[in-house]
Amino acid sequence: xxxxxxxxxxxxxxxxxxxxxxxxxxxxxxxxxxxxxxxxxxxxxxxxxxxxxxxxxxxxxxxxxxxxxxxxxxxxxxxxxxxxxxxxxxxxxxxxxxxxxxxxxxxxxxxxxxxxxxxxxxxxxxxxxxxxxxxxxxxxxxxxxxxxxxxxxx
Numbered sequence: 001x002x003x004x005x006x007x008x009x010x011x012x013x014x015x016x017x018x019x020x021x022x023x024x025x026x027x028x029x030x031x032x033x034x035x036x037x038x039x040x041x042x043x044x045x046x047x048x049x050x051x052x053x054x055x056x057x058x059x060x061x062x063x064x065x066x067x068x069x070x071x072x073x074x075x076x077x078x079x080x081x082x083x084x085x086x087x088x089x090x091x092x093x094x095x096x097x098x099x100x101x102x103x104x105x106x107x108x109x110x111x112x113x114x115x116x117x118x119x120x121x122x123x124x125x126x127x128x129x130x131x132x133x134x135x136x137x138x139x140x141x142x143x144x145x146x147x148x149x150x151x152x153x154x
Contacts, residue, residue, distance in 0.1 A: 022062040029060050032085060035077070043075060073120070091120070 030037045033044065041058075045051065050064040069086035076082075094113055101109035 024060040024062055026058045047072060047075060
């Protein structure tokens with residue numbers, strides 16, 4: 001079952017009036033995720049993606065899948081980590097909303113959006129990346145200086 005904090009994600013980003021066109025088949029879901037149907041049945045469905053079965057066919061509600069993708073963020077595919085398309089889209093939507101709130105000077109909205117980004121790990125991931133990049137950069141600079149000093153002294 002989905003976390004209550006993610007229950008309104010689809011309503012924030014997409015129209016949630018469920019119609020027949022909002023239902024996806026296994027083939028359509030595989031195309032949406034950019035993987036094979038076998039990968040969906042062997043990896044994605046066991047991860048807990050919401051679905052129903054009509055006879056032998058899997059049926060996925062787009063809005064439920066969207067919210068689930070944002071909650072799950074991604075999955076391991078072979079040796080790499082892949083982000084779900086909805087998670088990427090949600091981050092873009094939050095970024096646009098944040099820019100708009102900053103432009104309007106709405107501090108409450110800015111805090112709300114930054115809270116959502118922190119909850120998703122979006123902002124903290126970039127902080128870790130920046131800190132790692134800075135640390136590696138400093139190490140390279142220090143190693144270069146030490147090599148220069150070594151060659152100058154000996």
